[in-house]
Amino acid sequence: MKNINYKDIYKQMLLLRRFEERAGKLYKMNEIAGFCHLYIGQEAIVCGIRALIDSTKDILITTYRDHGHMLALGMDPKGVMAELTGRIGGVSKGKGGSMHMFSKEKGFMGGHGIVGATAPLGTGIAFAQKYNETGGISISFMGDGAMNQGQVFESFNLASLWELPVLYVIEDNGYAIGTAKGRCCAGGELYNRAEPFGIPGRIADGMDVDSVIEIAQWGIDYVRKNCKPAVIQLSTYRFRGHSMSDATKIYRTKEEEEYMIQNRDCLKILQQKIQLSDSVIDQYEEEIKKIVDAAEEFALSSPEPDASELYTDVYSA
Amino acid sequence: MELTLRDALRDAMAEEMLRDKSVFLMGEDVSQYEGAYKVTRNLLKEFGPKRVIDTPISEHGFAGVAVGAAFMGLRPIVEFMTFNFAMQAIDHIVNSAAKTLYMSGGQITCPIVFRGPNGAAARVGAQHSQCFASWYAHCPGLKVIAPYDAMSSKALLKAAIRDNNPVVFLENELIYGKKGEVLEDQDYIMEIGKAAVLKEGKDVTIVGFSRMLDVAQAAINEVEKQGVSCELIDLRTIRPLDFATIKQSIQKTNRLLVVEESWPFAGIASEIIAQAVEHCFDYLDAEPVRITGKDIPLPYAKNLEAMALVSVEDVKRGIYKLLNRPA
Numbered sequence: 001m002k003n004i005n006y007k008d009i010y011k012q013m014l015l016l017r018r019f020e021e022r023a024g025k026l027y028k029m030n031e032i033a034g035f036c037h038l039y040i041g042q043e044a045i046v047c048g049i050r051a052l053i054d055s056t057k058d059i060l061i062t063t064y065r066d067h068g069h070m071l072a073l074g075m076d077p078k079g080v081m082a083e084l085t086g087r088i089g090g091v092s093k094g095k096g097g098s099m100h101m102f103s104k105e106k107g108f109m110g111g112h113g114i115v116g117a118t119a120p121l122g123t124g125i126a127f128a129q130k131y132n133e134t135g136g137i138s139i140s141f142m143g144d145g146a147m148n149q150g151q152v153f154e155s156f157n158l159a160s161l162w163e164l165p166v167l168y169v170i171e172d173n174g175y176a177i178g179t180a181k182g183r184c185c186a187g188g189e190l191y192n193r194a195e196p197f198g199i200p201g202r203i204a205d206g207m208d209v210d211s212v213i214e215i216a217q218w219g220i221d222y223v224r225k226n227c228k229p230a231v232i233q234l235s236t237y238r239f240r241g242h243s244m245s246d247a248t249k250i251y252r253t254k255e256e257e258e259y260m261i262q263n264r265d266c267l268k269i270l271q272q273k274i275q276l277s278d279s280v281i282d283q284y285e286e287e288i289k290k291i292v293d294a295a296e297e298f299a300l301s302s303p304e305p306d307a308s309e310l311y312t313d314v315y316s317a
Numbered sequence: 318m319e320l321t322l323r324d325a326l327r328d329a330m331a332e333e334m335l336r337d338k339s340v341f342l343m344g345e346d347v348s349q350y351e352g353a354y355k356v357t358r359n360l361l362k363e364f365g366p367k368r369v370i371d372t373p374i375s376e377h378g379f380a381g382v383a384v385g386a387a388f389m390g391l392r393p394i395v396e397f398m399t400f401n402f403a404m405q406a407i408d409h410i411v412n413s414a415a416k417t418l419y420m421s422g423g424q425i426t427c428p429i430v431f432r433g434p435n436g437a438a439a440r441v442g443a444q445h446s447q448c449f450a451s452w453y454a455h456c457p458g459l460k461v462i463a464p465y466d467a468m469s470s471k472a473l474l475k476a477a478i479r480d481n482n483p484v485v486f487l488e489n490e491l492i493y494g495k496k497g498e499v500l501e502d503q504d505y506i507m508e509i510g511k512a513a514v515l516k517e518g519k520d521v522t523i524v525g526f527s528r529m530l531d532v533a534q535a536a537i538n539e540v541e542k543q544g545v546s547c548e549l550i551d552l553r554t555i556r557p558l559d560f561a562t563i564k565q566s567i568q569k570t571n572r573l574l575v576v577e578e579s580w581p582f583a584g585i586a587s588e589i590i591a592q593a594v595e596h597c598f599d600y601l602d603a604e605p606v607r608i609t610g611k612d613i614p615l616p617y618a619k620n621l622e623a624m625a626l627v628s629v630e631d632v633k634r635g636i637y638k639l640l641n642r643p644a
Contacts, residue, residue: 096419125386154378155382157373157378158378
């Protein structure tokens with residue numbers, strides 16, 4: 001087991017939180033447009049998993065709720081924010097937007113807008129890992145809503161049949177946009193949905209970094225050691241809407257939201273657990289504010305892509 | 318060397334797999350069974366199960382897996398038993414394969430070939446008889462190839478496998494057994510995006526692709542007896558379209574007929590005629606004509622099926638219409 005530096009994890013979670021808050025602010029100022037899915041509330045999941053991966057060879061792929069994953073992997077907040085504002089300095093030169101960013105260098109394969117697509121794509125990454133004998137694994141994130149897509153089950157079948165090193169991570173925030181899990185997922189929980197394919201699954205509290213780390217360590221070890229797939233389901237909650245244009249009051253009560261924010265905030269839980277002093281937190285806040293300020297400044301000052309970019313990158317040479 | 322189109326395709330895959338270890342093949346029954354249409358004969362024996370992989374009947378899933386592998390730099394060849402079943406996978410072909418280079422600002426390439434038989438076979442009904450050329454050709458980021466003879470089948474499939482972009486490679490079951498001369502040179506490839514003038518003529522330009530060129534040839538042979546000279550163009554690649562070759566021919570014949578197996582609405586014929594009107598209006602001496610499959614799901618009954626598909630008579634009628642002559 002890797003040595004876990006909880007302070008670093010806390011700091012990273014705080015960066016994700018403050019970055020997303022700033023993105024939300026810029027969205028309201030019309031500097032960011034379109035769909036913008038904030039990760040606020042779910043930070044413990046990717047930050048916990050990030051602490052365990054082998055960044056030299058493991059590859060992550062996720063959904064449209066991807067800003068946090070990129071920051072956790074060490075992608076430059078400036079590039080991510082500038083992509084949100086649609087500028088040339090963005091990770092995808094402003095041509096991808098919130099849902100479509102990638103970094104070969106950091107082992108991040110996107111950023112995908114179609115619910116469920118990350119399951120086969122992530123399985124294909126694992127196929128390549130095995131084919132090339134890299135020793136790396138694929139970590140394929142999806143939400144609870146994706147778990148009703150046929151392609152997810154096709155992926156389970158293929159990954160098990162071909163013994164592919166892929167860890168499927170279900171970030172279960174309880175709502176498929178506006179439809180509660182109980183209204184769209186038959187049979188209760190999701191972690192065991194791959195069991196008929198011979199894939200073990202476990203479930204844990206996604207708000208507690210310790211439990212994220214424990215289950216992810218199990219999953220990563222299982223996948224790497226056996227070169228076989230595994231599933232982990234992490235129960236979490238997004239504190240904001242599905243995207244910036246979503247009014248949560250239609251499908252969740254204010255009481256539920258307030259309860260979760262007051263009592264289940266992954267940042268607070270970790271802070272209490274590791275007894276971080278206010279002065280340390282203040283210091284982190286100060287450092288992070290500088291990073292986020294710089295990201296905002298860059299994202300607003302980087303020019304829009306030149307018109308000459310319109311027709312580039314459609315085909316590769 | 319004379320080869321069937323089927324073996325030309327097989328050899329293209331075998332040669333490219335030999336040349337580049339990152340090339341592998343997956344699809345339903347491609348391995349042990351050697352392909353539903355025997356296009357993958359002997360490949361399992363030559364390359365083993367790591368690189369010649371039978372899939373379950375899960376087009377959506379395995380197409381996505383192949384695209385994910387291509388993002389990582391592998392060069393998958395995905396065989397669809399027929400392109401009818403690729404509709405299950407079209408989300409990954411379009412949303413994942415075709416768009417990611419652009420969405421990533423040029424960072425992530427997707428070197429992948431989706432191949433298999435396309436279009437109507439014989440008496441297999443509406444769900445197994447459809448030409449998807451216009452569906453895929455519609456999408457920027459994809460290249461679309463539909464070869465007609467053994468040589469271009471081999472040389473273009475090799476080019477497709479070497480290409481760094483997603484390529485949709487549309488074959489036709491009814492011409493798999495057709496023989497043709499093929500160069501033995503393993504390094505010979507054809508450039509994607511180049512049409513070929515199969516036959517020179519002076520009165521009418523006929524443009525088509527894949528099996529429709531057989532129908533066009535038959536019609537040309539008949540009208541020639543009446544003194545009509547047709548130029549026949551094999552598109553070979555549908556996207557990017559080689560309109561320059563078509564234009565050159567229109568400037569000579571001043572008459573354009575496009576023959577397409579698929580439905581008329583928003584098809585390849587519509588596109589070519591639109592471009593002809595946009596770019597060579599002054600050279601056209603008659604309204605361009607499109608001869609396409611009828612605008613209906615393909616019927617099963619022998620007589621109805623024959624009426625629904627493009628016939629030699631249909632093409633002849635089009636030629637005479639262009640020439641304003643009675644048939």
